[in-house]
Amino acid sequence: MKALRWFVGKIILMLNSLFSPRGMQRSETAQQEVDAAVANMQLYQFETCPFCVKVRRHxxxxxxxxxxRDAKSSPWDQELLEQGGKRKVPCLRIEDNGQVTWMYESNDIIAYLDERFA
Ligand SMILES: N[C@@H](CCC(=O)N[C@@H](CS)C(=O)NCC(=O)O)C(=O)O
Known part of the structure; x- marks a missing residue:
């Protein structure tokens, strides 16, 4: 079972890199603003989790x-569990004026990123 999961994970990563999406283009100033806004966010994830791949591709x-942040490794696994509330990925940590939100569910994360950056 572990070997099968490893194998499927490798296939997912291979397909992901073969069919990597193109990034949208912005003016230099707009991109700098986006980069600054994203600096307050971290995606807790597993590398081969299909829901995490979906969010990374988006x-x-x-x-x-x-x-x-690899939620299989210390200290991120503990941080996700203790501060986010459950060890489930993907989870987006958003810091806004000192207030931290932990957002679970790939579709909710994608909708949030679209609202902020699309
Ligand atoms: N509906 C969730 C599914 C996420 C999910 O099932 N993630 C798995 C990894 S692929 C997980 O974290 N499993 C651990 C658990 O549920 O405790 C989403 O779309 O984000």
Missing amino acids: AKRLNIPLAT
Whole structure:
């Protein structure tokens, strides 16, 4: 079962890199603003989780440099569990004026990123 999951994960990563989406283009100033806004967000994820791949691909399409944190590794696994509330990925940590929101569900994350950056 573990070997099958490993194998499927590798296939997902291979297809993801073969069919990598194009990033949207912005003016230099607009891109700098986007980059600054995204600096307050981190995506807690597993590399081969299909829902995480979906969100990463969308971030690439939107051309946003979304930082990722491997939720299988310390200390991010504990942080996700203790502060987010559950060990489930993807989860987007959003910091806004000192207030932190933990957003679960790939579709909600994508809708949020679209609202901010599309
Ligand atoms: N409906 C969720 C599904 C996410 C999901 O099932 N993630 C799996 C990894 S692929 C997970 O975190 N499983 C651990 C758990 O549910 O405790 C989404 O679209 O984000």
